[in-house]
Amino acid sequence: DQQVKQNSPSLSVQEGRISILNCDYTNSMFDYFLWYKKYPAEGPTFLISISSIKDKNEDGRFTVFLNKSAKHLSLHIVPSQPGDSAVYFCAASEGFGGAQKLVFGQGTRLTINP
């Protein structure tokens, strides 16, 4: 059963506009939510995270919003740039034996058009 879901496999946005990537989860015990970015032939790189006790976190062009009642989070990128074209994964963390396990969504391929 998929605990973290990204229902849009792909998204295409014009350069300079806002990109909004969405993610839904089912487990209310998750501690943190994270977004990762992945280019082809590279490992994912961390982008931004949010604690389950917050509803917004901002870092430059990137903002993550968390709606706990809806079990939904979103990543906003403003303004979108061509270098933002990549696959974006949302992930949720849960504690296990001293480590934080991550559960990932399926990913959304973002394409920024010039």
Add this chain to the structure above:
Amino acid sequence: DVKVTQSSRYLVKRTGEKVFLECVQDMDHENMFWYRQDPGLGLRLIYFSYDVKMKEKGDIPEGYSVSREKKERFSLILESASTNQTSMYLCASSVGTDGEQYFGPGTRLTVT
């Protein structure tokens, strides 16, 4: 800068072979993880380790085993490779409490 390295970028093996994938991190992280990435399925956790010689099953451990004899090194073993284990394998390490993990570049394994 955290560095996570994986022994091979590309690997081709035959069905039934024993396969070793090695991962090394240089930041003294306690926790290490092995994932596989498949189209439409995202990253799925195979095994993880929160200390030397400790290992825990992830969501899809069948057909895999792991070894962690030293803190910096975490190995994934495919005892008898099968074609459905053709995938991108990603290693990661972490130390923080928020779950942030640092990933290696991945090994694309093809089993024929």
